[in-house]
Amino acid sequence: MKKKEHGFSGSIGFVLAAAGSAVGVGNIWRFPYLCAKDGGGLFLLVYLVLVLTFGFVLLTTDVAIGRKTKLNALNAYGTLRKKWKFLGYLTFLVPTLIMTYYSVIGGWILKYLSAYVVSSGNEAAQDGYFTSFITAPVAPIVFMLIFLAFTAWVVYCGVEKGIERFSRIIMPGLLLLIIGISIFSLTLSHTDSDGTVRTGLQGLAIYLLPDFHGLTFGRFLNVLLDAMSQLFFSLSVSMGIMITYGSYVKDDVNLSQATNQIELFDTGVAFLSGMMIIPAVFVFLGTEGMASGPSLTFISLPKVFEAMGGLGRIIGIAFFLMLAFAALTSCVSVMETLVANCMEIFHKTRQQMCIMVGIYSLVTAILICLGYNVLYFDLTLPNGTSAQLLDLMDYISNSFLMPFISLLTSILIGWIVGPKWITDEVVKNGESFPRAGLYSFMIRYIVPVIMLVLFLVSTGFMKLNF
Template sequence: MCKTKNKHSGFSGSLGFVLAAAGSAVGVGNIWRFPYLCAKDGGGLFLLVYLVLVLTFGFTLLTTDVAIGRRTKQNALNAFGTLHKKWRFLGYLTFLVPTLIMTYYSVIGGWIAKYFAVYLVSDGTQAAQDGFFTSFITSQVSPIVFMLLFLALTAWVVYCGVEKGIEKYSRYIMPVLLLLVIGIAVFSLTLSRTDDSGVTRTGLQGLVKPDFTGMTLRSFLNAVLDAMSQLFFSLSVSMGIMITYGSYVKDDVDLNKANGQIEIFDTGVAFLAGIMIIPSVYVFLGVDGMASRPSLTFISLPRVFASMGGVGRIVGIVFFLALGFAALTSCVSVMETLVANCMEIFHKSRKEMCAMVGVYSLVTAVTICLGYNVFYFELTLPNGSAAQLLDVMDYISNSFLMPFISLLTSILIGWVIGPKWVIDEVEKNGEHFGRAKLYSVMMRYVVPVVMLILFLTSTGFWNLLFRH
């Protein structure tokens, strides 16, 4: 039985912070979104673009969020008001992001739990059958049951607090997750198949070899924008999570070193996810197997596992266990951000706010589950993609609010407060911030422009600009 604390608590040290922050960063976005985008946007070309953006934009946004949290010792809701009273509204905008994400993240976690259970109790061939995923998510009971199991586990970890809950479980889950991902990636590299024409097919080239076939300025810019949007998923920036986690970091922790470790861990897992998924899908299903996010994970991969024969069940169990761990650590960080903010708003204990946020998460997640049957509808988003209820929540939080929040944050830090405010926090204990000049240039000049372009893209301006 864990004991909770009502007031501000923190991580025990640098390792606890890095593992918890990496756990937040490494989520289903790394494992189901990164490989799909990598295959879609030129393989090694997307990978190269993404690495450049991580070392520039990623480090800038991550450093900003963590530094704001540690220096103000406030969660996102109050941190911006502490920085500048007229910018308090930015904290409320930031609060909206996890509020929206929490409506559907446990639903996706429930999908993962369902598939893990299928492979655990059977040979998993039913998961590879046509229509299995659709029949599951459109049923009215089963998705809710598995969502409840995932949400209950998430709430328990958050209820236990920062050190006894989030940090403790991250210390166990993250090393296991890393080992599982490495194991499947190594296995995936051993796969090959000779087709009917006698050609031996391997899939690693699809990940690391740049593909310039049919490359145009528009397709390259789309790849850059896809890589930029992936940063939000991967690093948990501009959603209040890293500000909240930063507020739990002790003053003697080297932020520059810790942030660098988070970048390496997160990017490494994303790359390993690509090795884990792309070669196996190419070998067994070809290029057509790299469908969009949910289809790749819940339709294409089960078919790959079925094609492996007897070993496919074992690979399926390990894969969905790893994906489940990734989803859990990310969902915990989202819920923790909501709980921490609500503790400040309502001046209640962690126990009471966990209960309140838990009820909110339950009601909204059930609504999202019913969005595939009872509340089903379709509409076209401003960026041109078709959507239903879950997609709408995802679009508003990740494609609309997060670029907008990053834009406003870069203006606040770059031009109102000044980059030196963040740099001083990073160098608080005499540590050298080697990328200080890069940080200043990025925050003042580069981030505002790119975030404006990304925001306009999410509103449909990009499609309008390139309309024939």
């Protein structure tokens, strides 16, 4: 197999870069609101079980395919079986769609960060602030452009000098910010006008302790499906990113140990994000604030920071700086996947492809921004939810393509190529793979069934009426 021109310097570089890809808006924005929606501790318990089973299977598969083939997702599947090369093209579609809107969300984060840097940030807590910003004709494009430019610069610098060096600096700082704000959230307390006192520790109890009261099979299945869909956001699997990063990994790196470290880092950040956000929202907004769903970060949290008084500005700066770091590391991995694939398609240099992908990202991101004003439309998706242009791209990539790709990959590896193809790559240098038996069982019998159910429910072909 030909040696890649670029690669990570070693295991630490790979783990930090891969963890940077995995740790993103999905961990800090999506995980806490899903956890709050699905019963706190119950969602957390289900998610942890899934990470140790499905998460490790999907992550190990992607990384091992990348390292063994030394190819990006576009061509890697074709080396396993020629008739399955189409799966590489399906995988390539996912980052192509995600790149259209990820820098837009990054721009939203920068807007909120700037609101706390240049002023008290209290205006960000006012009703209608978020809506007025995203529907503005120019401001969202300007902030998106700043975020996209930084992303493109990191990718332009390359794997070791760009992505790895950036990850080595950002990831430790990100972790320190999350830990610091998490600890601070537990010290909070607030007294309502009627004398009711709420504390951060009470919010922590809601977050950690599963509530099985009134639990039905239908509710549990919804929690299970929410937790499973979170895995895709959280671990960057089934979108070609981990195959691309795996292709940069040296043969002497212990894959089993590296994937365990990525799992631990990613899950740890998701757990701390919940501990950082849920107790704080509970203290100042009660259980009603915890049920605010996707608006938790951009609408509810600024109200929490405002309620903290003068300290709220400092916490607001720290929080949105941390969120910007997380969004940037993930956006870098998405753009890197596109650049790496396009280098193989067009046989051009990294710098040339980075410029081309950057132009594509800029044009499509502008269209997404305009989707909230001049290009606005209201569409009902097959799963019954209402959507605009950004929601449509997110639905196609995350609810349709990613479960479908995971389903097909599990069939390819589990029943056509054979799990031994993956396990042999993991232990190629004599390393141990304690979960090899679990991997083989899961990839053949469990993953295909659950992925099929998730795909059918997400696309509206199966209704859960219990």
